[in-house]
Amino acid sequence: MPGRSVVAGLDIGSTKVSEVIAAVGPDWDVEILGAGASPCQGLRRGLVVDIDAVAAGIRAANKRACHMAGFNVRSVCVGVPAVHTVSRETRGVAAVSGEDDTITVEDMKRALDAAKVLAVPPDRGIISVLPKEYIVDGVGGIRNPEGMTGVRLEVDARVIMGQAASLANIEASVEKAGLAVAGWVLEPMAAADAVLDPEERERGVILVDIGGQITQIAAFYEGAPVLFSWVPAGGVHITNDIAIGMRVPLEQAESLKRQMGKRGARQGVQVRAVRGAAVRGAAEQRKQPHGPQVTSALPAGEDDFLDRIVEARLREILELVDVETRQVRGKGLAPCGVVFTGGGSLVPGILDLAGEILGVPARMGVPFEVKWRSGREPGEISTAALGIVAYVVNDSAFRLSRETRSSPIKELLAGVRGWFSDFVKDFF
Ligand SMILES: Nc1ncnc2c1ncn2[C@@H]1O[C@H](COP(=O)(O)OP(=O)(O)OP(=O)(O)O)[C@@H](O)[C@H]1O
Ligand SMILES: [Mg+2]
Structure with missing residues (x-):
């Protein structure tokens, strides 16, 4: 019977890096020990373009997760986007x-x-x-x-x-942050482990992960993946459109977008400027790093304008998803419809729009319930990083290296171990 192992999952996104550290028990039960995230600017459309910036994001996210866990991890399992795969x-x-x-x-x-x-x-x-x-x-x-x-x-x-080359750049970023890559995990496979029901995967479902700069797509049928794809658009493009359309700084556009999620409660939302004010003083506003501290609700009409901006870009993203998934849907391989994950999907109206454009049922993906180690204050956890942990725990290579650690045949297997071997360590 294997002891406890520690698994660390690292998701390097185009807007943020997230890490989850978990303990895996003898019965493959997973307990969360730590989680951390940090903004990251070094990726463009899923590819590393600035190793130093990515390494800084990894270092910060890892530091937070390790601080919460109470110990350092040396190696991490790293998500790789389904871009150019x-x-x-x-x-x-x-x-x-x-x-x-x-x-x-x-x-x-x-x-x-x-x-x-x-x-x-x-x-x-x-x-x-x-x-x-x-x-x-x-x-x-x-x-x-x-x-x-x-x-x-x-x-x-x-x-x-x-x-x-892109794998090498990710690895260089991880190493520059003082960590080692224990193994790669395809991001949509990890997200699928976090948010899809086994029954959905069996009957046929499409997973759509709308991130910051990219949207990743995976389809599953009879339990196995039948499609991986991606389109170069995501939540960042929606924010950019709001900034241009409403003539507000990006930071404020981002906050307006996030407030939209709180539909109904939006009346009276405190925002720093309204479009009228921005139009009048756009130049002055840009000179001030944080914009003017005007607090006001969006006036009537501005709400609709914002809705239309968001809907237009979301429609475009979903139309691209439509093109990528047409064949799968056409063959009847997705009776369970579409499941959304990723921060970019957190905009109101997405399910109705998906139903209209893709013609299949749609739901928001909710990650499986996690158990935090007792004594640890449950914190915010990234679905993508959690999915990497879940994927690794289900991986037969991980299971093998874990089981053989205390096994008499360990010596014999020395040659085939390796992938996760450095990564698996006794927790107690
Ligand atoms: N509450 C929210 N409401 C609306 N949008 C949100 C919310 N939270 C995050 N987002 C948006 O989600 C996007 C980032 O999503 P996510 O963290 O999944 O991307 P990422 O993994 O960093 O990037 P990528 O997957 O493209 O590499 C950003 O554009 C952000 O504006
Ligand atoms: Mg992502």
């Missing part, structure tokens, strides 16, 4: 190693490792190997063969590859 179908084969022909996670990992042996172009790096189905002695359609009996284990998998 490609995927390939592949098959791996392994002989079942146990004496009684019982399939273990070790066999599953060997089959997945074998599936990784494919020609990877020099400008590509493997992010994940996602099992589609296992085949035990020729019988396919198996989701989890652990504990089954057989001699030959095969796996049909999808290998996700990212741009080698």
Whole structure:
């Protein structure tokens, strides 16, 4: 029986970096020990463009999470956006190693490792190997063969590859922040683990993560991913439109947008300037870093104007999502509709608009309920970073390296460990 392990998930977004540190118990129960976030400016459309800025964001988020956890982590599992990724179908084969022909996670990992042996172009790096189905002695359609009996284990998998250069830049940023990359996790896979129900994934669902600068899309059918895509638009574009349309500084546009979420309670919302004032004194306003301290509710008419600005950009984003997901929906692979996640999706009217444009039901994704370690004050937690932890905990490589730590066959497995090995440490 394995002891406790610590798992740290790091999400590097175009607006902020978030980290979640969790303890994984013997029964794979997850307890949150710490969480931290920090603004980050070093990404453009999902790609690192300023290593120092990203490293600074990582360092700050990690410091907060570690402070809350009460100890330092050395390595983190890092989310990679589904930007410029490609995927390939592949098959791996392994002989079942146990004496009684019982399939273990070790066999599953060997089959997945074998599936990784494919020609990877020099400008590509493997992010994940996602099992589609296992085949035990020729019988396919198996989701989890652990504990089954057989001699030959095969796996049909999808290998996700990212741009080698972008992975290297993310790694350089993590290392510059004093941490090591324990493993990569495709961001939409992590988000899916945080907000989708297994039944939805089984019947067919589309996940739409509207972030700051990008919107990531994944579709699942019969439990497996059938589509990864992205479009270069997100919440930052909505904020920019508000700033231009309402003629207010970006900071204020952001706050106006966030206030919109509190529909109904918006009447009487305190904002720093109204459009009329901004129009009159736009030049003066720009000279003052924080704008004039005018507090006022948006007058009648301004509300509608703001609504129209937001709706126009949101409509554009959803129309792009429509194009990307048309095939999946057309084939009837998404009866459960669309589930939204990501900060950019927190704008009113999104579900109605999605229903109109995509013609399927839509809901907001709510992350699974987390358990905080007793004695720790529950804090705000990033869905994306939480999803990375959840994904890692379900990962057979992680399970294997954890189980073999105290196992007598640990020595024998020294060669195949590695991916998560540095990352897994006894918690007590
Ligand atoms: N309460 C809110 N209401 C409206 N918008 C919000 C709210 N909170 C966050 N946002 C918006 O969400 C966006 C950031 O979302 P998120 O944190 O998911 O992105 P990210 O992961 O940093 O970026 P990306 O995924 O594009 O790399 C910003 O544009 C921000 O304005
Ligand atoms: Mg994101």
